[in-house]
Amino acid sequence: AQSVTQLGSHVSVSEGALVLLRCNYSSSVPPYLFWYVQYPNQGLQLLLKYTTGATLVKGINGFEAEFKKSETSFHLTKPSAHMSDAAEYFCAVSPMGRDDKIIFGKGTRLHILP
Amino acid sequence: KAGVTQTPRYLIKTRGQQVTLSCSPISGHRSVSWYQQTPGQGLQFLFEYFSETQRNKGNFPGRFSGRQFSNSRSEMNVSTLELGDSALYLCASSLGQGGGFNEQFFGPGTRLTVL
Numbered sequence: 001a002q003s004v005t006q007l008g009s010h011v012s013v014s015e016g017a018l019v020l021l022r023c024n025y026s027s028s029v030p031p032y033l034f035w036y037v038q039y040p041n042q043g044l045q046l047l048l049k050y051t052t053g054a055t056l057v058k059g060i061n062g063f064e065a066e067f068k069k070s071e072t073s074f075h076l077t078k079p080s081a082h083m084s085d086a087a088e089y090f091c092a093v094s095p096m097g098r099d100d101k102i103i104f105g106k107g108t109r110l111h112i113l114p
Numbered sequence: 115k116a117g118v119t120q121t122p123r124y125l126i127k128t129r130g131q132q133v134t135l136s137c138s139p140i141s142g143h144r145s146v147s148w149y150q151q152t153p154g155q156g157l158q159f160l161f162e163y164f165s166e167t168q169r170n171k172g173n174f175p176g177r178f179s180g181r182q183f184s185n186s187r188s189e190m191n192v193s194t195l196e197l198g199d200s201a202l203y204l205c206a207s208s209l210g211q212g213g214g215f216n217e218q219f220f221g222p223g224t225r226l227t228v229l
Binding site: 032090 | 159206218223
């Protein structure tokens with residue numbers, strides 16, 4: 001079975017500071033891993049995903065995430081926060097090689113302080 | 115290419131009523147998945163349809179049902195509404211079956227309020 005834990009339902013960072021959103025997963029098989037972003041009154045948008053290969057994944061809007069199998073983590077980072085990054089972020093997992101559903105974490109709301 | 119569209123965007127119903135939500139996927143996409151989003155439970159998978167067949171189902175009561183038409187458009191129905199059904203219902207479409215390898219594209223959602 002798959003599950004996702006996002007540490008911190010709310011995270012606040014100053015504009016220009018490093019953004020770090022934490023995600024740990026459990027999976028009985030090798031996983032696909034995802035980060036999605038949701039802006040107010042909108043659906044989810046895929047930021048990046050890990051399937052196979054390089055463990056450092058680059059996404060849109062300057063975000064990246066690193067798959068660390070030994071730590072079962074897939075933390076999301078961005079070197080310098082921008083006001084437009086304020087949104088809710090969801091980490092998700094799906095079993096690799098199987099046509100199975102995606103399991104989402106509870107989400108982390110990112111606040112950007114001026 | 116137009117994105118995923120959901121109608122209506124907002125809906126207010128009373129307990130005991132039923133409701134039907136509609137989702138039009140991106141042209142060419144054959145898979146449609148439905149999710150319920152609430153502040154307490156987050157995003158929970160309802161079901162997935164691919165080529166008019168339900169391929170996967172989450173842990174929701176039988177009051178929640180869906181279907182997919184030959185043009186890949188999908189509808190979701192909730193009967194005998196309860197207060198706890200108040201949520202944002204999101205639809206996502208993808209080219210192929212399954213939410214893993216095939217990227218899902220989400221619609222803006224339908225906000226359902228049950229009074």
